[in-house]
Amino acid sequence: MTRPIIGRVVPERWRTTGATVPGQRTVGEPGTARIAVDLLGGDQAPAVVVDGALRACRADPFLQLTLVGPADAADAILAAQKPGVRRRITTTNTPADTVGAAVLAVAEGRADALVSAGDTRATVLSAARELGRWPGVRRPALTAVLPTAAGRVILLDVGSSVDPDEETLAWHARLGAAYASVVHHVPTPRVGLLTIGTEPGKGDRLRRGLPARLFDLPLPAGGRYAGLVEGSDVVLGRAADVVVTDGFTGNVLLKGLETAYALTGTPAGRADPPPRAALLLGVSGTVVVCHGAATGPDIAAGIALAADLHRRASVAAIADLLSAQRGIA
Amino acid sequence: MTRPIIGRVVPERWRTTGATVPGQRTVGEPGTARIAVDLLGGDQAPAVVVDGALRACRADPFLQLTLVGPADAADAILAAQKPGVRRRITTTNTPADTVGAAVLAVAEGRADALVSAGDTRATVLSAARELGRWPGVRRPALTAVLPTAAGRVILLDVGSSVDPDEETLAWHARLGAAYASVVHHVPTPRVGLLTIGTEPGKGDRLRRGLPARLFDLPLPAGGRYAGLVEGSDVVLGRAADVVVTDGFTGNVLLKGLETAYALTGTPAGRADPPPRAALLLGVSGTVVVCHGAATGPDIAAGIALAADLHRRASVAAIADLLSAQRGIA
Structure with missing residues (x-):
């Protein structure tokens, strides 16, 4: 479980959570980031989402992606990839409410963060419901x-x-x-x-x-x-x-x-x-939202942002800072 | 009087109103435009307003400007100008509510249009009160x-x-x-x-x-x-x-x-x-608003816009178009 909870102290700047790539990790490395990606989010989904996932994986060897959506939307493209990348991208075969399923993966600790270019309102409501809002937000x-x-x-x-x-x-x-x-x-x-x-x-x-x-x-x-x-x-x-x-x-x-x-x-x-x-601030989890008109590079940048925020435990640190400040105020 | 009134037909595309420069006008020329400029409008007033007025006058020999504000704010700079420009810029010695006085100059037919970089709300309220809003606006x-x-x-x-x-x-x-x-x-x-x-x-x-x-x-x-x-x-x-x-x-x-x-x-x-x-649409007069942070070139561009809209009788033509369309709708 990597859900940041208000009041919990995050001691290290770089933390590794979730599955790691065996034999590859050394001290100081960023560690694996498991990102759930909404396969059906965005105007050009699923094509640009798969494109973005591939770009992100090629740029970051410690990334593990779960494409949340109907498997047939991605499997043909993924099957054509080299094994190194192929091994780090899985699909879920989720037929509907893909953003809800991606949020749930984070809520249940199966993913460290999620990225969606889908409807912002649906993402915000789902994240607030499943991950919880911070006190006062x-x-x-x-x-x-x-x-x-x-x-x-x-x-x-x-x-x-x-x-x-x-x-x-x-x-x-x-x-x-x-x-x-x-x-x-x-x-x-x-x-x-x-x-x-x-x-x-x-x-x-x-x-x-x-x-x-x-x-x-x-x-x-x-x-x-x-x-x-x-x-x-x-x-x-x-x-x-x-x-x-x-x-x-x-x-x-x-x-x-x-x-x-x-x-x-x-x-x-x-x-x-x-x-x-954009990062959704105020919920207990790392949720990154891309524009509906996002391109493949935009999705890849969103995935990289989510991985970076997860590895630095940024969301928990923000929650801790606010919690401490509320104690003073 | 050049106030466009809803329902009045504006027959010519180029109209000449107000004072002309004697001996210089020929048929088809744009004609003199008399623009009232709010001398105290804008964060850097009156300096940028005077600068803008001089730039506008140098670029357009058929422009006559009235700087509405305290005379001592502009007279020293104007006295140093060449007679050709100097003759076409007058000051009013208005101590306060300079935008209100500029609007009144248009309402009473002493100016063809006004330009202000002052408080937008004050300009809009003054223009609506003195020039009148179009029916329905x-x-x-x-x-x-x-x-x-x-x-x-x-x-x-x-x-x-x-x-x-x-x-x-x-x-x-x-x-x-x-x-x-x-x-x-x-x-x-x-x-x-x-x-x-x-x-x-x-x-x-x-x-x-x-x-x-x-x-x-x-x-x-x-x-x-x-x-x-x-x-x-x-x-x-x-x-x-x-x-x-x-x-x-x-x-x-x-x-x-x-x-x-x-x-x-x-x-x-x-x-x-x-x-x-920006042009203030919906009042019976040509009112151009510049940003509070306007530079001299911005004020000059605003004056040129006001002069152009006046010479083309644009505001009256817009009012006529809306009036005709309301008759159909």
């Missing part, structure tokens, strides 16, 4: 990373909380600060609230009342509220390390900017862009 | 144009309607279709609704109920509802000519994409990008 937040002129920015939520209340956005601020600290080693993360003008009183109903509340909010990892930010700040990246918004606005902005960067290049220049995949 | 829409990989897309609203209802978004669809036809000569404009997934039932509360209504909505200029679009479609530009959204989401996306394009280049390649300025 009403709505888990999809957390994405975008390149900026100054490095990178963490944007949440990008599709889970489409009609959030103030409490949900305040939780996004906590989750984002913890994520920035644990995953990106940002010291004292600055958390900005996305709106449409930086003078007080700007924005819609939800945003107008929120800043006063965020100023008083204790944030984990020494994080602090950095004030109102605008769409331009998500590109420039100077005003905040973490940008908090509702899932509707966040999703529109993310898809706009990612598509623009794919066509024109990123503001970070030649640096490798972050994966076009 | 609850909330005027700020209408921007963005470059896309396929050409350009019209995005509205980008900051006026921050908590709109369905009726307001339906009006944005009508206004956008008419604008696309009149200003950009798009035949039978395709109008998309911005949301976060193209399957039915996706999106927030406001978006979930709206598509059925849009399918039945008669649109001007033979426009038709083209379905749900996503943030990526605003960059690719294939799915729709006009993208309708609320002013909060539209403003965030516009500022994000414009800033990205300024850093990385536009998806349209080397083509001149559209001005970073």
Whole structure:
């Protein structure tokens, strides 16, 4: 079982869980990651999912993938692969609710993490039900990373909380600060609230009342509220390390900017862009969501992200940080 | 008086109104445009406003500008200019509510159009009060144009309607279709609704109920509802000519994409990008809004847009098109 549970201390930075490749593991190696992949998730499934799985396996020899879906959708392609890759990809023959079955594999400890490019709402609801939400979290937040002129920015939520209340956005601020600290080693993360003008009183109903509340909010990892930010700040990246918004606005902005960067290049220049995949924060498990329009490389990047987060026990560390901070607050 | 009034037919494509430059006008020339510019609007006002005014005047010899604001903010700079430019820029010595005074200049026929980079809400409220809203329009829409990989897309609203209802978004669809036809000569404009997934039932509360209504909505200029679009479609530009959204989401996306394009280049390649300025649609006058963070070139582009829209009598033509279409519907 690798489900992170609030309050449990994660002592090591690199942990190995689940099955290992016999005779290959040495101390300090990342260890095997067992990822359940939703074979039917995404507009171009199952073809791009199989493509992504193969790409991910070729890039990472310690990856074991379970493609959750109808076997006939993948077996013919897999049979044509070299044994080294073939041995590390299995199929389940799940006819329906493939994301639910993938979530269950994580909940029951048969997989370390899951990746889906399917319907976000179904993934979030299934994950909240089977893996459990962290205490206080009403709505888990999809957390994405975008390149900026100054490095990178963490944007949440990008599709889970489409009609959030103030409490949900305040939780996004906590989750984002913890994520920035644990995953990106940002010291004292600055958390900005996305709106449409930086003078007080700007924005819609939800945003107008929120800043006063965020100023008083204790944030984990020494994080602090950095004030109102605008769409331009998500590109420039100077005003905040973490940008908090509702899932509707966040999703529109993310898809706009990612598509623009794919066509024109990123503001970070030649640096490798972050994966076009988001971590679902607020549930006790590692759940990575790709866009419905994900390509094979996008799916592979999502799988690599899930494996990396699992190996670093990031989700448990974020939960621990929030749990400790709640104890203080 | 050049206020477009619903129902009045605008017979000529090029109209000359207001003062002309004696001896210089010939038939077919665009004619003088008298633009009132809010001297105190914008984060860097009045410096960038004066800079923008000078740039606009140098580029267009038939422009007459009134800088609405305290005279001492501009007079020293203007006194240093060559007489040719100096003669075409006047100041008003308005101490406060400069946007209100600029709107009044248009309402009373002393100016043909106004440009402001000041507070959007103040501009919209003042314009609605002094110039009047078109019949049926609850909330005027700020209408921007963005470059896309396929050409350009019209995005509205980008900051006026921050908590709109369905009726307001339906009006944005009508206004956008008419604008696309009149200003950009798009035949039978395709109008998309911005949301976060193209399957039915996706999106927030406001978006979930709206598509059925849009399918039945008669649109001007033979426009038709083209379905749900996503943030990526605003960059690719294939799915729709006009993208309708609320002013909060539209403003965030516009500022994000414009800033990205300024850093990385536009998806349209080397083509001149559209001005970073928006037309306020739904009031009886030509009102152009620039970002609070507008630069001198942005203000100049906003002034040029206002002059062009006035010379083509675009706002009156849009109002006429909507009026005629309402007669049919």
